[in-house]
Amino acid sequence: MTFDVRWPIGLLFLAIGVLVAGAGLFGAQPAGPNIDLGWGGAMIVFGTVMVALAALARRARERRE
């Protein structure tokens, strides 16, 4: 059994990204750029990439076995 640290990193960033982007969409924001929405979105993208990489690595490992 192997454990890929990209799973928890990706999932945590996805979850936090959704919370932060949600705060940007529905919460009160100060004047200027909507940093919650922008950075929350960036965290969702990063989380997705991490999860995708971990999933690809698992599939490649299963194919080898």
Add this chain to the structure above:
Amino acid sequence: MHMGAVDWGILALYLAFVLVIGVLAARRTKSGTDFFLAGRSIPAWVCGLAFISANLGAQEVIGMGASGAKYGIATAHFYWVGAIPAMVFVGVFMMPFYYGSKARSAPEYLRMRFDEKTRTLNALTFALMTIISSGVSMYAMAKLIQTLHVFDVPFERLGLPQAWIFHLAILTSAAVVLVYIYMGGLRGAIYNEVLQFFLIVAGFAPLVWLGLRQVGGWHGLQTTLGPSYTQAWAGMAHASTNRLGVDWFGLVMGLGFVLSFGYWCTDFLIVQRAMAADSMTSARRTPLIAAGVKMFFPFLVILPGLIALALTAAPDRPGAHAPASAGAVATIAQHEPGVIPIKMDSSTGKPMLDAKGHPQLDYDLATPNLLLRYFPTGMLGVGLTALLASFMSGMAGNVTAFNTVWTYDIYQAHIRPEASDAHYLMVGRLATAIGILLSVASAYLASQFNNIMDLIQLIMAFVNAPVFATFLLGMFWKRTTGHGAFVGLATGTIVAALHHGLTLPVDALVGAKGGWIMVMHSYPSEMAQNFWTAIWAWSACFVVTIAVSLVTKPHDEAQLAGLVYSLTPKIGGDKGPWYGNPVILGAIVLAVTVALNLIFR
């Protein structure tokens, strides 16, 4: 700014994931090798990022922001001079012996290369240092959380006294770190450090972006603060013409050579992360990958300090010229509160004054206050989680290094030499719990003394500076003997203490700052004194080790294979692409570092 429900949610999610990683790592922790060395199975990129995080404690995130506000971009010397070259050196030249010798700790390498007494001396001073620094890290975190008042509202609602915020912060972080290291050992620590690394970047990068927008970008900072804050090498010819109060020789030799190599190349807290790598090539790449990322950290942790200072000196007027002296900035801050507050004396409630009678700025709050001021709910949770992550990773690094050194270099070496692997695993888990208890104790001890930070600096200079000469001679000069190493190391530490006792920075009082024997020489700044203490300690250890080695019986060369450069076969052609070759990676990292120095000269 107070925390909203979203911020609490983010913090809770982080804590939950940290514990889950501990549980997952525990499922693979069955032997001593698993617990203390993560089974030597971790890929290079994971080790590399953990290598950065383990060092990224409170002192770094808060301290580098504070130094940025105090000294300006010259603080980047702590990275571009005081870290990157040493990280490249340990990866290219020293890792073959650390990893190749199969030593389980840095002190154990000293036992294999020299003898038991050298190892024990190093193990004892190192164990003491880890406990104190993890305690101080914990204290700094709890103090900061209290000062920021972010938890005041929930505590009021629950009817708890505000003083409990401090206790709760210490006990919670200690308990969380205890759980994930007790269960998952080094593997739990390393996986969490990687997570913490990404969180720290996610929390601070947008802060820098928002801050730079406020001050009109880098050019805005340059016009507001002037060249003494925005040029790293300006005025380095003399100690009196730059903010650090150090000349270039003291900087390059003291920080760039002795202190930096002493820390990055011998400190087990750091080296342990590379020892966990899955192969020799991965172990050598670990510090190089770390260096490649670390050289950009000044933009993440030092810039917030500069931005906070600019916003304090010229609030709401981006691009305006700020007064050149820190004292004058503090006078502005008194009338028009900016991001960095005036430092208050907690006993009298009045501003603390410097030698010239100006109020002093509380630089330690530069980065945290910037975060509170510019992050809305949502990002605030991410930023505070990043702060908490940095405190935990720094503490966990110390704890994993402590439990390994205690178990292998003290317990197995002197108390019970021949027990089963399961027994040492149990001792390691106990040592984790005891190490954390001692850290908590030293955190409370730190709250009793206001100059504990000075003592930490001192212990580091006494312990890390001389030991680099021991490792250097041990790895690269086969004639070095055990007696030579031991006497040299002890002399180096004594010389460090003597130098500290005989010198004093100007404007400092005799005592913890030096001069406790008599004042023979005074330095223009505390930093200069610290660098020169290190230079003296290293030189003494180097010279005495060589002298004693020459008059004592040499070691049998056959036993030194794999431990000394000239007696170890060259590592044959690395398989894989050219960009994975440690030497080429190291050269690239150094070239980019030189370029950064030139850009910000």
